[in-house]
Amino acid sequence: MAISEKNAAASSALSTKEGAPWWRQAVVYQIYPRSFADGNGDGIGDLKGILSRVDYLDRLGIDAVWLSPFYPSALADGGYDVADYRDVDPRLGSLEDFDDMLAALHARGIKVVIDIVPNHTSDLHHWFQEALKSEPGSSARGRYIFREGKGPDGSEPPTDWISEFGGPAWTRVADGQWYLHSFAPEQPDLDWSKREVRDEFLDILRFWSDRGVDGFRIDVAHGLAKDLTEPLPNNAEIALLPRDKGVHPLFDRDEVQEIYAEWRELFNQYDPPRSAVAEAWVEPTRVPRYANQNSLGQAFNFDLLEADFDAPSFRRIVDHHLKMARESQSSSTWVLSNHDVVRHPTRYGLPNPPRSGWRPDVKHGSQWLLSGGVSPELQRDQGLRRAHAATLFALGLPGSMYIYNGEELGLHEVAEIPEEQRQDPTFFRTNKAEIGRDGCRVPLPWVAEAPGFGFGEGTATPHLPQPEWFAESAVDVEEADPDSTLHLYRKALHLRRELQGAEELEWIPTDNPKVLHYRRPGGWEVVANFGVEPVEIGGAQVLLASQPVVEGMLPGEATAWLKVE
Known part of the structure; x- marks a missing residue:
């Protein structure tokens, strides 16, 4: 496999530019290993599958990949029930396969971030x-x-x-x-007040750092420290406690930062220091505690992921999180889809979109059943159009962008999964009241006319069923269409790398409340039209647009990147 010198050089420049750490404005591609690519034809994605698609990742133009758990696991929760933190699930490969994959990605200038699950182990650990x-x-x-x-x-x-x-x-x-167990019974919580637990995870982090991993995504980062002093409070008593004071008995306690201070000391022993990003579902004012340089260094911002396609909401979220980034001296993260939520083309195509990943989103025939009742049929084209616009808007922002495997194909959520084939524990533990997250974890389509859409070699059935409509979004189909979502992502990611400068943003006033316009250093501007009517953007050079700009008019539900002298 030929190494892209352009990609490697650009990634190296990102690491050293103005002394900024590589992750501050990186585009990170999340891989859900069991559903990305199957290298041995058993229907389950694996590390050899990822290795076989390294050229694809290189062409996409990403700076790093984040691997969801690949450790030995009974899959009680999609791999987040870890039985051994220093090994690879035999169904996904071996440590040697991991090393081969890591080397191939590094050869192309692509960093590797792995998931660490410290709140709980598997009950098989x-x-x-x-x-x-x-x-x-x-x-x-x-x-x-x-x-x-x-x-x-x-x-x-x-x-x-x-x-x-x-x-x-x-x-x-x-x-x-x-x-x-804060989650499934197969995921017993660890007691992080014990020195032995803390030392064990320091050793785990050292194991993977020594192996060459560049960073870590910390699962349930806000959950490790707990106050279990007797008598234990009941649910009603907990509900009355403030969530922004660090006194909740189970989540976001102040002393969790003592744990991460030790981790940061370890990370800083490496050159360059290992990165970390917190999955911390906490009150907004508490986010900087996880993102500062003495803690993990960065924290996920999920607000865009939960927002409607709405200009005032997007503006408010951007302002808030850039402010939080300044307070922590970190950079913000922007996320529109991941392995826990309904894919954003589907969210944007529903009149009453689900707010989180495992709320009811069951499709009945041509209709979707949401918490508010049966909605009209999903507006697939509108959802995808809005998703393209939101993606270009977010990719223009200062900070890092996390994209989820399959979103570069414009994939919608898969609702038509039979009950007997569902895997998410939420579906079963709520007695089917919540449909679960399987719909965003369906194996990717690579070849439209191949068995399993080319997910793996041979005819093995993928571990979750793929719908027939996946054919239209298969990689080979989108490769052949210059107007496809895949080509839009490739153009955007490569252009972003060329344009990216200082982590600054200046809002440009508009007289239309449905239009957001901002400027980045170097004369790069982004205009997003959240309305349905076209708006005039003048004669500036259009570098990229989610829909064609004709005679200076930006269509509704579209974003354009402009070069202004």
């Missing part, structure tokens, strides 16, 4: 298996959060807490004690 075999009060149990139950025989859980996936947050073991 050797620590938890040892805990089950040990006595109550033992050091083995002390690594997790075990408690006696309530009631005369201890048969009631210690509290009435509900897990994030629905159902009780406590599960009872054979000797009568209960353990806490």
Whole structure:
């Protein structure tokens, strides 16, 4: 496979330009390994599959990839139940395969970020298996959060807490004690007050850093520190506590930063320092605590992901997060889709879009059932048109951009998955009331006329069913169409790298409340029309547009990048 010198040189320049860390304005491509590409034909995506598509990633123009978990796992939660943090799931490959993939990406100037899941392990992890075999009060149990139950025989859980996936947050073991799991029962929470737990994860981070990994995405970064002082509060008492003071018993406690200060000390021992980005669902004013240089260094901003396609909302979100970035001396992150949410072309094509990834979005025939009732048929073309506009708007902003595998193909959410083929624990733990996140995790289509749309070699059935309409968005189809979403992303990512300068933004006033216009250093301007009527943008040179600009008129639901002398 030929190395793209242009890509490698550009990535190197990004790492050293003005001494800025590589991640500050990087485009990071999230790969959900089981659904990206299948290298051995068993229907499950793997590391060899990723290796086989390195040239594709290089041509796309990304700066880094982020790999969702690839560790040994029973897949109780899509790989976020980790049984061994220093190995690769045999279904996905081996450590040697990981090294080969890492080397191939690095040869093209592409950084590699991996997921770390520190809030909980799998119940198959050797620590938890040892805990089950040990006595109550033992050091083995002390690594997790075990408690006696309530009631005369201890048969009631210690509290009435509900897990994030629905159902009780406590599960009872054979000797009568209960353990806490903020998510599925197969994901027991660790006790981060224990030095042994902290040292173990420092060693895990060192293991992967020594192997050449460039950075880490920290799952549930706000959940590690907990106050479990007896008596434990009930749900009603917790609901009355403020979420912006660092005193919640389970999430975003101030002392979690003591953990990340140790991590930062470790990261800074490497040259260049290893990066980290927090998945921290916290109050906006608390985000800088995770994004500052003494902590993880960057934190996800999910507000655009949850916003309607609306100019005032986008403007408010951008202003707020640029302010937060200045406070933390970090850079903001912009995200429109990921493995936990309904894909943004579908969100933008529904009249009452779902607000998060696993709320009801079940398709019944040609209609979608949402929490508000049955909606009209998804407006696929409008959703994709808005998605293109939102993507160009976000890619123009200062900071880093995270894109999710398949969004460069304009994929919609897949709703037509039979119940018996669903995998997300949310679907089962809510008794099917919440449909789950499988719809954004369906294996990608690579070749329109091949079995499984070319996801893997041979005829093995992909692990989640692909709809027939995937054919129109297969990579080979979009490669042949210069007006495809794939070509739009490629043009945007390569042009962004050429235009990117200082992390500055200046709003340009408009007389239309449905239009946002901003300027970046070097005479690069971005105009986004959130309305449906065309607007005049004058005679500036159009560098790129999500829809054709004719005689100086930007169509509705479109964004253009302009060069202004």
